Amino acid sequence: MSKQQEKTRLVQAVHSAVNHYDKSKRKTVSQACEDLGLARSNYNRWRYSVQKNLSETGAAIVPPPKSRAPKKNGKALPADVRQRIWDMAQSGLYANPSQIGKALREEGASVSDNTVRNNLERAGLYGYRTVIGSDGKPTKKKVLLL
Structure with a gap:
């Protein structure tokens, strides 16, 4: 399983725990993240990525991170x-x-x-x-x- 698939699975697991059909079994986002061993900040970031990717491409996955490296070598010859x-x-x-x-x-x-x-x-x-x-x-x- 790729990293993106694993992240997507974790986001879906937290979402399922928070929105459980049985109200007595529902958890808070913090509790669900803690049960999965996931930092809440990571969940929020990944959830945002899933929502953004879903609206752009229709696929509910966490896209791979974009590189922060420079796109072009500044010293390259024209x-x-x-x-x-x-x-x-x-x-x-x-x-x-x-x-x-x-x-x-x-x-x-x-x-x-x-x-x-x-x-x-x-x-x-x-x-x-x-x-x-x-x-x-x-x-x-x-x-x-x-």
Whole structure:
């Protein structure tokens, strides 16, 4: 049984105890919550969620809690800057992320070379490639992958 189903079951059990058909067996909300080992504040919160969900969707369940985490990373690069980085890398005019970062800063974008490098790596445009060194031996080198 999921947490939402368990919460809904507890709300229904308290409701049933409070609204028992036999008046002599009815309990107060506090007594019913105490019998079930449920804090009254939780019952009230869950009951409100059930009522709200019932009026919105027609389902009498406690919906999962909404995340309080931020919806967007405040430090994330805007999509247009990210696209500009990719376009500059694919143009063939720049040899490394630091040249792209310098060009972007001249255009007025506030980005570091590491941010450019990380975005290029995530996009698969920057990584290791085997190249032939000046001594004729193959070596791995980080380059723009075009």
